[in-house]
Amino acid sequence: MPPRVKDAYRHCRRRATAHYENFPVASWLLPRHLRGPVAAIYCFARDADDLADEDPRPLAARRADLLAMQERVEILEDPAAEHEPEWIALADTRARFDLPAEPFRDLIDAFLQDLEQTRYASFGELMDYCRRSANPVGRLMLHLDGEPTESMLGYSDAICSALQLINFYQDLQQDLRENNRIYLPQDEMDQYGVTEAMLAAGQSSFQLRNLMQFQYARADRLLRAGAPLGGLLRGRMGLEIRAIINGGARILWRLRQQDDVFARPRLRARDVWVILAHSLRPRRR
Template identity: 35%
Template sequence: MPTLGHPAERDEARPMHAEAAQASPPLERLRARARHENFPVALRVLPPQYRRHLLTLYAFARMVDDIGDAALGDRLSLLDGVSAELDRVYAGTTGDDPLYRALAHTVSVCDLPRSELERLVEANRRDQVVHRYRTFDDLLGYCELSANPVGRLVLRVFDADSERRCLLSDRICSALQVLEHCQDVVEDAYAGRVYLPTADLERYGVAEDDLVAPVADTGVRAAVALQVQRAVRLLDEGAPLVNELRGAARLAVAGYVAGGRATARALADAGFDVLARTPRPRRSHVVVSWLASLGAGGAR
């Protein structure tokens, strides 16, 4: 049984190239990665101006995550460098980096608040020092940094944000983050991180080394199933947001809800065994769920 978080095992399991995280990777490569994520279903039908802004935000978030997850050297220092670049973006003194130039354009056109972008950076700072979350509420506190800002920025891109809509969006985004953590249990474990709440692991008799076994035992499956159930509940609570939106914003948010529901279905179809392989939603299930979300305002 490999030791959880052992450097050699961690490097073998790491899905991204560390060298790509040392500096901003090519913008178009980061944008292209969006098409391989769980929730790009609405991107293809959105008007180009919205699509480009959303892909730019994705590229920024992905770049920051790559630094926090895979960069060699002092990651905290590199993340401080991202904050310094944000200083320049908001001061109007962006250099030649294509990603930050694109981000500066999106920030200007959509009047994006810096605080939400900075929270994404702060989430990755936290990842360097916090590797376990005791309760589900603790995990949701992390999602307030790592996931919820994305939804708030998306609403701002569509000029569709309000206090109520942002709160509904937070539930959707937290659900998506929890589902991603369920998919990535093995990858996270080899990186020395456990996002399944430790109180739930103890409840089902799961030791951390069980998270890198070839097949999930009943305890691991039960712990994952509980998180999926909680995520679906969050999706249900946030889904009324779809009915509050119109046009492109409605298409996009319905797509995120659909991606979440299809991912939850994939995890359930796999019997919540996330160790033998990573359950991924079928594209057909995403599309069907997306159309259902549009027809029922996000309701299941």
């Protein structure tokens, strides 16, 4: 591997490990040869996410940059033709692993949607967003590991959608205050008597706690539906996936114990040991 490509991968790995996530990215559990490629995919998603959420420029400029990213990744194939480390690493990853373009295209579609849509009428509408904002990452990881079957892709989609929902539940107030977004189904908010004013006030009312317990239970079912993937994948990739699944389950467990639905749980040392203990032995259905 040329030195500039190695340096690009190191850069992506530093970025991936520096940004706090409850769910580990390119962690030491992964096979060594996949840590750089996973970090390169993460950097692509992170840059697109920042354009949608953090960039202070007008919407038109951010939309143009996202569309440019989408067009660029479609034709990406030669690391020697790239200059930025993130794109060098991603070009090498796409070329070496023959990654499909569709998951990258879907990711950008989701971030473009974030520029325009701030409310979701139903759970089905929200799941369609998860299909493009989260599921592509899991599909790309499976392609890094080999040729995934349709059942493996289905399990992965369930896991990734569940993890996306869990992230929404951790950031209820932040999403509303910083980006005017609510990732809760509007029809279910109405059903439980929860208003946007309650979310804005940051008060864990009886109605809101009931609504969130319903959300947590459904995300848990979705996560469990995808859990067989951890037993189908062998070696360190299987261990990584099981750790991610168990990490999501542990965060859900902590969310369900909290009276304050706006408090963001962080995994502690004891949680990490519990996750590892449950991840070391694969379970099959």
